[in-house]
Amino acid sequence: MKPFNSKNEKKADFRNNGDFALHGDVVxxxxxxxxxxxxxxxxxxxxxxxxxxxxxxxxxxxxxxAFEVRECAKTKIxxxxxxxxxxxxxxxxxxxVIPPGFYKIGIQQEYDPFEKMKRAVID
Numbered sequence: 144m145k146p147f148n149s150k151n152e153k154k155a156d157f158r159n160n161g162d163f164a165l166h167g168d169v170v171x172x173x174x175x176x177x178x179x180x181x182x183x184x185x186x187x188x189x190x191x192x193x194x195x196x197x198x199x200x201x202x203x204x205x206x207x208x209a210f211e212v213r214e215c216a217k218t219k220i221x222x223x224x225x226x227x228x229x230x231x232x233x234x235x236x237x238x239x240v241i242p243p244g245f246y247k248i249g250i251q252q253e254y255d256p257f258e259k260m261k262r263a264v265i266d
Contacts, residue, residue: 147202147232154228154240167236168192169201170249177222177245183213191221191231191248203241205229221248 155164157173164171169192177183189203189212203210209227214220223246232238 145199145234147204147234147238148236149230149232149238151237152230152240153237154242157242157244157246164239164241165251166201166231166239167233168251169231170251171223171231171239171241172247172249174222174245174247176224177215177247179215180213180222180224180245183215183222186212186214186221191223192250197234199234201231201233201236203229204232204238222246223248 155171156162157164160173160175162173171191188200189210190200191203191212192201194200203212203223205225206227209225210229211224213222213224215222223241225241225243225246228240228242230238230240
C-alpha cells in the first residue's frame with residue numbers, strides 16, 4: 144500500500160457550524176459536540192473512512208492528545224473532536240489541516256435522476 148500523502152498540506156477554513164471540507168469522498172462538517180460524544184466508541188485507528196476496494200484510508204494524524212475519533216453505535220456516524228490542529232491524510236489526496244472544534248464525518252452522496260436514487264460517491 145502507498146504511504147499517506149503529506150505534501151501540499153492546506154488548512155481547511157471552518158468558521159461556522161455547517162461549514163465543510165471535502166477530502167476525496169469524505170465530507171468533514173463543523174458541528175456542535177454531540178450530547179452523547181463521551182459515551183460513543185473510540186476509534187483507535189484514527190480512520191474517518193476506509194476505501195471500498197484498495198484498502199486506502201482517510202486518517203487523522205496529530206499528537207495523541209490533540210484529537211479523538213468516536214463512532215455512534217446507532218447511526219455508525221463518526222465524530223471528530225480536535226483540540227489542536229491535526230492533519231487529515233490519504234494515500235492519493237492532498238492533506239488538509241483541521242483546526243480545533245467538533246466535526247461530523249460523512250460520505251458524499253450523488254443523485255442519479257434516471258434511477259431516482261441516491262448513492263455514496265466511491266473514492
